[in-house]
Amino acid sequence: MTQNFEPKILGIFCNWCSYTGADLAGTSRMKYAPNMRIVRVMCSGRVDPQFILKAYKEGADGVLVAGCHPGDCHYIEGNFKTIGRMQILEKMLAQFGIEKERFRLEWISAAEGDRVMHVVNEMTTQVKKLGPLNWKEVSRSKDIGHCEEPKATKQSPLNK
Amino acid sequence: MTNPRIGVYVCHCGTNIAGKVKVTDVVEHAKKQPNVVLAKEYKFMCSEPGQAMIVEDIKKEKLDRIIVAACSPLMHEKTFRKALEKAGINKYLFQMANIREHCSWVHEDGAAATEKAKALVTGAIYRAQYVEALNDREAPMNPATLIVGGGIAGIQAALDIADSGRQVYLVEKEPSIGGHMAQFDKTFPTLDCAACILTPKMVSIGQHPNITLLSYSEVEKIDGYVGNFKVGVRMKARYVDPKKCNGCGDCWQKCPAWRVEKPKGDKKVVHNALTLGPTKAIYMPTLQSVPNVPVIDKKSCIYFKNGKCKICVKACQKDAINHEMTDVVMDIDVGNIIVTTGFKTFDVSKMPQYGYGKLPNVISSIEFERMNCSSGATGGQVLCQNGEAPKSIAILHCIGSRDKEHHEYCSRVCCMYALKFAHLVKEKTGAQVYDFYIDMRAAGKGYEEFYNRLLEEGVRFIRGKAASVTDYAVFPEEEGKLIVRCEDTLVGKVRRIPVDMVVLCSALEANADAPEFARLLKLCQGKEGWFTEKHPKLAPVSTASDGIYIAGCCQGPKDIPDTVAQASAAAAQVLTAIAKGKVQIEGVGAEIIEEKCTGCKICNDMCPYKAIEFDAVKHKSKVNDALCKACGTCVAACPCGAIKAKHFTDEQIMHEIEGVLYDAKL
Numbered sequence: 001m002t003q004n005f006e007p008k009i010l011g012i013f014c015n016w017c018s019y020t021g022a023d024l025a026g027t028s029r030m031k032y033a034p035n036m037r038i039v040r041v042m043c044s045g046r047v048d049p050q051f052i053l054k055a056y057k058e059g060a061d062g063v064l065v066a067g068c069h070p071g072d073c074h075y076i077e078g079n080f081k082t083i084g085r086m087q088i089l090e091k092m093l094a095q096f097g098i099e100k101e102r103f104r105l106e107w108i109s110a111a112e113g114d115r116v117m118h119v120v121n122e123m124t125t126q127v128k129k130l131g132p133l134n135w136k137e138v139s140r141s142k143d144i145g146h147c148e149e150p151k152a153t154k155q156s157p158l159n160k
Numbered sequence: 161m162t163n164p165r166i167g168v169y170v171c172h173c174g175t176n177i178a179g180k181v182k183v184t185d186v187v188e189h190a191k192k193q194p195n196v197v198l199a200k201e202y203k204f205m206c207s208e209p210g211q212a213m214i215v216e217d218i219k220k221e222k223l224d225r226i227i228v229a230a231c232s233p234l235m236h237e238k239t240f241r242k243a244l245e246k247a248g249i250n251k252y253l254f255q256m257a258n259i260r261e262h263c264s265w266v267h268e269d270g271a272a273a274t275e276k277a278k279a280l281v282t283g284a285i286y287r288a289q290y291v292e293a294l295n296d297r298e299a300p301m302n303p304a305t306l307i308v309g310g311g312i313a314g315i316q317a318a319l320d321i322a323d324s325g326r327q328v329y330l331v332e333k334e335p336s337i338g339g340h341m342a343q344f345d346k347t348f349p350t351l352d353c354a355a356c357i358l359t360p361k362m363v364s365i366g367q368h369p370n371i372t373l374l375s376y377s378e379v380e381k382i383d384g385y386v387g388n389f390k391v392g393v394r395m396k397a398r399y400v401d402p403k404k405c406n407g408c409g410d411c412w413q414k415c416p417a418w419r420v421e422k423p424k425g426d427k428k429v430v431h432n433a434l435t436l437g438p439t440k441a442i443y444m445p446t447l448q449s450v451p452n453v454p455v456i457d458k459k460s461c462i463y464f465k466n467g468k469c470k471i472c473v474k475a476c477q478k479d480a481i482n483h484e485m486t487d488v489v490m491d492i493d494v495g496n497i498i499v500t501t502g503f504k505t506f507d508v509s510k511m512p513q514y515g516y517g518k519l520p521n522v523i524s525s526i527e528f529e530r531m532n533c534s535s536g537a538t539g540g541q542v543l544c545q546n547g548e549a550p551k552s553i554a555i556l557h558c559i560g561s562r563d564k565e566h567h568e569y570c571s572r573v574c575c576m577y578a579l580k581f582a583h584l585v586k587e588k589t590g591a592q593v594y595d596f597y598i599d600m601r602a603a604g605k606g607y608e609e610f611y612n613r614l615l616e617e618g619v620r621f622i623r624g625k626a627a628s629v630t631d632y633a634v635f636p637e638e639e640g641k642l643i644v645r646c647e648d649t650l651v652g653k654v655r656r657i658p659v660d661m662v663v664l665c666s667a668l669e670a671n672a673d674a675p676e677f678a679r680l681l682k683l684c685q686g687k688e689g690w691f692t693e694k695h696p697k698l699a700p701v702s703t704a705s706d707g708i709y710i711a712g713c714c715q716g717p718k719d720i721p722d723t724v725a726q727a728s729a730a731a732a733q734v735l736t737a738i739a740k741g742k743v744q745i746e747g748v749g750a751e752i753i754e755e756k757c758t759g760c761k762i763c764n765d766m767c768p769y770k771a772i773e774f775d776a777v778k779h780k781s782k783v784n785d786a787l788c789k790a791c792g793t794c795v796a797a798c799p800c801g802a803i804k805a806k807h808f809t810d811e812q813i814m815h816e817i818e819g820v821l822y823d824a825k826l
Contacts, residue, residue, distance in 0.1 A: 006272075008824045010817060015234075016704060020684070023232045026261025034272040037279050037820035038262055040233070041808060042748075046792030048810065055817050059824025074682050074704075075791035076768040085796065110684040110692060110704070117266075 007061035007127040009120075011038040012047050016074035017109045018066035024113035032117040033124040036064065043067070045078025049089040052103065056135040062102045062127040064119065069107040079107070101126040102133060165197045166288055167223040168281065169214060171205035171230035173260055180264035182274045186229065189278045193285045197221055206236050211243040218247035225288040229257035229281045235695075250293035252747060252807055257284040279820045286819030290812045294747030297785065301387040302495035303327065303738045308379055308677075311339020312720060313500035313712025313727040315361050320731035322370035326738060329492050330365060331374045331393055336449035338362055339502055343446070343526065345533040345540065347720055348580040349610035355448060355535070362450040375451055380489065382680055385789070386707025387495045387743035397485040399456040400442070404480035407444070407452035411472040411481060417441035419460045428547030430537055431523045437537035442472050442481075447535045456483070495743075496707045496734040499691065500727060501677060503713040506560035506567070506667035513628040514559065514664055519642060520545045522629055522662045525577065532584050542588050542661075550660035552592040553585050554644045556626045560667030562598060567667050569688060572717045574665040575601045579610055581663060582619045593619045594657055596626040596646055604719065622657075624649045629662050668717040681708055690716045701730040707743075709733055748790040748807040750783045756802035757781055763794035763803060 013019040019040050025032070041047060044067025052063045065086060067079040086105045093103055104123055108115045168190040172178035183201045190199035198221060202210050205228050217223055226249075228240050233256040241251035259277040267273040303326050307314045310332030322328045330337070341347075342362070344354040365371055374393055381392035400411075422438045423430050430437065441460040444452070462469040463483050473481045508516045508524045515522045521544050523531075530536035531543070544550050555578045561571040575597065582593045600621070602611045615621070626646045633639045634656070641658035648655050670689030671677070678685045682705045684692040691710045694702040701709045711726040712718070718726070737743075750771075752763075759779040764772050771787035772794060774780075783794075783803075795805040804810075 008821055010821060016682075017684070019232075020234060020704070023234060023258075023261040026232070026265040029265055031268050032266055034263075034267040034269065034276045037276060037283065038258070039283065039813065039816050039820060041792065041813065042805075043791035043793060046796055046805060046808060048796040048813075050810075051813060051817060054814050055821060058818050058821040060821050061824075071679060075789060075793065078768065078791050078793045081766065081793050081797065111686045 005128060005131060007035050007124060007132070008059060009036040009062040009064060009123060009127060010055040010060045011036045011064045011066065011120075012044075012051060013038050013040055013108075014044040014067040014074075014079075015040055015042045017068035017072065018044075018106075018116075020110035021066075021108045021112045022116045024110065025116040026113075028113050030113055030117040032120045035124045035127075036120050043073065043075045043078040044082040045073075045075060047082060047085070049085055049092075052089060056098065056102075056133060059133075059135075061130075061133045062104070062123055064104045064106060064123055066106045066108045066119075069109055072109065096135075098133065098135065099130055101130060163195050164225045164289055165221065165223050166193075166195050166225040166227060166285060167214070167217050167221065168193075168196055168199040168227045168229065168285065169205050169210075170199070170201045170259075170281070171210070171228065172201065172203045173230060173264075174203065177230070177260050177264045180267065180270050180273045181259060181277045182270065185274050186259075186277050186281055190227075190281050190285065193282060195225075195289060196285060197223060205230050206239050211239070211246075214240070214243045215247040218244070218249055224249060225253050225255070225291065227255045227257060227281065227284045227288055229259045229277065229284065231260040232256075232258045232262070252294040253288075253291055255284045255288045255291060257281045275823065279823060282822045283816040283819030286822075287812050287816035290809065290815055291807070294806055296747045297745045299387050299743045299745055299786070301738060301741055301743050302389075302493055304329065304492070304494045305734050305738075306331065306379075306389070306391055306492065306494040306497045307500060308497065309339070309500035309502055309712070309714070310334070310337030310365070310373075310375065311500060311502045311712060312341045312358065312361075313502070313723045314339070314498070315358075315365055316724050316727035317498050317500060317711060317731040317734075318371055319361060319364055319368070320728055321734060322368050324735055326370060326735070328371045329374060329393075329494065330371055331377050331379055333376070333378050334445060335376045335398060335453075335455040336445040336451070337365060337373065337375060338446065338448070338450070340526075341720060342448065343533065344529050345536075346580060346584060348576040349604075349606045351580070351583070355533075359448045362448060366450040366452075373451065374490070376455060379677075379680065382497075385743075385745070386737075389494050389497060389707065391492050391494060391497075393490045393492060395488045395490060397487050398453065399481060399483055399485045400453050401480045401482060401485075402451050402453045404478045405453045406478055407454070408477075409444070410475045410477065411442045412440040412444065412454060414471050414475040415440035415442045416469070416471060417460050417462045419443055419457045427545050429543045429545050431521075431527050431531070431545065456481075496709065496737055497681070498709045498711060498727075498730045498734060499677075499681065499683065499714055500710075500712045500730075501671055501674070501714040503668040503717065504671050506669050508559050508664045508666045510566065511559060514556065514626070514662070515629045515631075515642075516664060519629060519631055519662075521550070521642060521660060522664065525574070525581070525663060525665045528581060528663045529577075532581075532588075540588075542585055542591075544660055549589045550591050552594070552659040553661045553663065554594045554596065554626070554629075554642070554657060554659040555581055555663045555665065556629075556644070557595070557597040557665050558625055558667075559664040560669070567669060567688060569717070570601060571667040572601070573668065573719050576604070576607055576610070576719065578665050579614050582614055583617065586617050586619065591660070594644070594659060595619055595621045596644065597621060597623060598625050604721075622646060622648050622655070668713060671714070674714070681705065683708065683710070690714065701726055701733060707737070746790070748805075749785060749788040750790065750792065750794055751804045751806055752781050752783055753802050753804060754778070754780050756800050758800055758802070760799065762797055762799065766794045766797045768793070
């Protein structure tokens with residue numbers, strides 16, 4: 001493990017609570033590690049477990065899914081669906097040999113900018129300790145965790 | 161399939177972004193990405209010239225995807241979408257990369273921030289390849305408005321809207337409207353009588369043809385969306401028929417049971433909060449109650465205890481009292497909702513060092529307000545429990561406010577109402593007033609002048625937060641008195657000041673049921689429990705939920721002028737929405753691709769809005785656009801990938817993930 005390893009962490013944040021919470025961390029000028037990149041979805045209930053596998057496959061060393069606190073979901077109960085899905089996913093990740101610290105489901109409200117800061121810093125430190133995941137390489141060589149690419153991709157403009 | 165033509169614009173946001181992120185590097189990086197036709201930087205993209213640049217480029221370069229890397233999409237997405245529409249392309253062909261709130265503002269290292277900005281922009285570019293044009297839908301706007309909370313904020317907003325000829329439903333959980341303001345005697349700094357300025361407004365509410373007043377009622381259920389909310393209101397049984405009652409008072413004069421008992425023994429005065437003094441089991445909340453109809457307190461009514469009594473029923477000549485009355489649930493349809501649920505005062509017994517509840521004559525500010533009010537327990541006289549006027553009073557600021565143990569914030573109104581108290585005490589009793597303050601916060605029109613006036617009136621101001629109140633006398637002159645201990649920070653000494661009465665200026669805090677209510681309406685609460693506005697400066701009465709507005713103290717502590725201003729602002733917002741006549745509903749939402757759907761019905765139960773119906777003939781599921789709110793839960797659940805979340809499709813999200821991780825090793 002290289003000493004100056006900087007992990008890449010993907011954040012998938014719900015629009016109403018967690019994304020807004022991260023915005024609040026910004027407006028409050030809180031400082032946290034630059035390792036996480038946030039992708040916005042409307043509800044954590046939109047998070048398809050495939051997104052997380054995709055992230056590891058693309059080289060992410062950790063994934064953080066964040067939504068509204070249980071009971072506070074903007075869409076009534078989307079986050080309860082998330083809990084169920086992520087629990088199953090966690091079991092799967094363990095079978096793939098992905099350490100549990102590399103995946104995290106957090107509830108962050110729109111008022112909890114400080115929580116964004118703490119969670120990101122904590123997760124960055126943990127993942128740093130674990131070192132790179134290199135799942136991109138592993139998953140390709142052993143052909144595991146291969147998730148189906150959306151069909152349109154085959155003629156997509158990105159396939160040069 | 162022709163390749164998209166993407167334009168990328170990176171904003172400096174003055175130095176907000178450019179001070180940390182090397183914008184030029186990000187632009188150069190963007191230029192190298194697939195299908196990017198041009199990439200530019202500009203000082204302020206949201207400015208008029210910034211937007212004009214986008215419009216011009218779209219026309220000249222035939223761009224069909226626009227990416228702006230700037231602030232949060234929650235801030236300026238709408239602004240740029242309008243620019244796209246102006247240039248004649250669909251507004252959904254726009255993508256924002258948040259390199260301010262999520263990047264330049266939160267990272268210290270400029271190089272790392274630049275790398276992250278590049279990744280975020282790449283994500284946006286990858287995603288933009290797959291975005292599609294969508295069409296907004298329109299829905300009718302119901303011109304009726306629901307206002308929850310009948311304090312001064314709710315009253316003002318209701319009158320503003322009703323005067324324009326629109327229907328208003330005003331829901332108040334207490335038996336009478338008026339809120340906290342109706343309990344006060346005078347208001348600072350002008351010392352005009354609260355009842356004199358409020359009562360006419362309360363009466364107008366009761367008489368207004370466009371206002372339906374639902375007092376002693378609570379909102380139970382809210383469904384629907386902006387323009388078309390369906391609200392369930394529970395009207396609690398008050399056991400008196402408002403249609404028959406004429407408010408004569410025969411019932412409570414004859415009622416044998418007490419809700420608040422007459423004082424016994426040495427006590428001559430009750431200092432209980434919010435009372436009119438001793439009241440019967442059937443009572444009128446205040447003398448100026450609107451509606452002017454009493455209510456039976458079930459806990460103290462003899463009939464509800466043992467099934468006998470009904471003296472009030474016999475006393476009532478109008479036959480208005482009915483002990484068998486039950487709650488009624490009423491459904492109302494409205495287009496907009498204004499929340500004006502106000503505040504509650506901090507429970508001063510949480511700070512035992514001040515002796516509230518244990519020592520006599522230590523009272524909270526709201527009790528003192530009631531005592532000063534001519535309709536209060538003492539008819540407006542300032543009296544100790546033994547019925548005598550105090551010779552000296554201590555007023556203690558910041559009880560529960562500016563205190564990390566309780567509330568970190570300043571409650572804003574306490575300094576001013578403390579000054580008002582000091583003035584009223586001087587005027588009514590001539591007693592010596594000691595005012596213990598941390599800082600005197602008199603920011604407002606005429607406030608500082610009011611403070612100066614009190615200095616001249618001879619109030620003794622002691623700079624320092626009172627440490628404790630005790631009745632343990634050390635010196636002979638302290639015998640039988642309350643002693644306030646405090647460090648006088650101007651003198652630099654600890655002082656003991658004996659007084660006859662202590663008033664604790666309690667903080668304003670969010671209502672106890674605020675979390676429950678926030679859940680019901682999908683409002684956000686800040687750390688301290690106040691409801692959060694859409695933007696602290698530029699959208700102070702809007703909320704994250706379209707069609708729901710907040711005004712007054714439910715948003716944060718404020719005085720009456722600010723509350724009224726906010727209430728009128730919320731009313732103006734609602735009237736603007738009503739004047740438009742229609743609601744635009746975003747073109748996002750779920751769509752079922754019939755060929756892929758196997759009819760398994762998993763999504764049918766998944767939808768929290770019951771927006772997915774099953775077509776038994778085709779054996780396929782179908783989304784009802786009017787009910788779908790675009791959360792995407794069904795999309796993630798569908799085992800066949802047959803549901804498409806418009807604007808948040810699998811391929812859009814998958815590629816955004818790929819983009820933000822473009823630089824991940826290997």
